[in-house]
Amino acid sequence: MAFWVVGDTPVISWKTDTIHDFGDLLQGEPQSFVFEFKNISEQPIIIESVRSTCGCTAPDWDNTPIEADSIGQLTVTYDAKKSGYFNKKVKVYFSGQRKAEKIYIEGFVE
Numbered sequence: 001m002a003f004w005v006v007g008d009t010p011v012i013s014w015k016t017d018t019i020h021d022f023g024d025l026l027q028g029e030p031q032s033f034v035f036e037f038k039n040i041s042e043q044p045i046i047i048e049s050v051r052s053t054c055g056c057t058a059p060d061w062d063n064t065p066i067e068a069d070s071i072g073q074l075t076v077t078y079d080a081k082k083s084g085y086f087n088k089k090v091k092v093y094f095s096g097q098r099k100a101e102k103i104y105i106e107g108f109v110e
Contacts, residue, residue: 011045011094012037012101015071022107025080032077035103039066047074051091056081057105059090080109 015036022031039045044065052059058077066072076090085108091100 011039011041011097012072013040014103018102019104019106020076022078022105025078025107025109027080027083027109030077030079031107032075033105035074035076037072037074039068039070039072042068044068045072046095047072047092048095048097049093050074051093051100052076053089055079056086057088057090059092074103076103076105078105078107080107083109 015038016034018035020033020035022033025031044067046063046065047061050059050061056079058079060075060077061073074092078086078088085106087104087106090103090105092103093100
């Protein structure tokens with residue numbers, strides 16, 4: 001379980017692992033995974049932006065506030081165009097934070 005921390009106060013707790021292994025993918029068939037997190041702060045938070053390391057990795061999220069003690073989601077889709085192993089980093093920026101939380105996807109395209 002990973003925490004996003006502001007000072008000494010945790011803001012989110014990942015409900016899923018921060019690394020997702022797609023395993024073997026077929027070339028030309030995009031695959032998605034939903035990362036889930038819980039807002040463990042006392043205030044609503046939002047995902048302000050998400051940045052991927054390449055155009056083959058597309059994040060999707062809802063811009064509505066995630067209330068305290070609620071679950072939020074971030075979907076990451078990998079476009080499996082090139083064959084071979086991949087490992088991609090995605091940076092997630094939560095409201096009011098300068099430092100990103102990092103999540104990863106990996107797998108092998110056949």
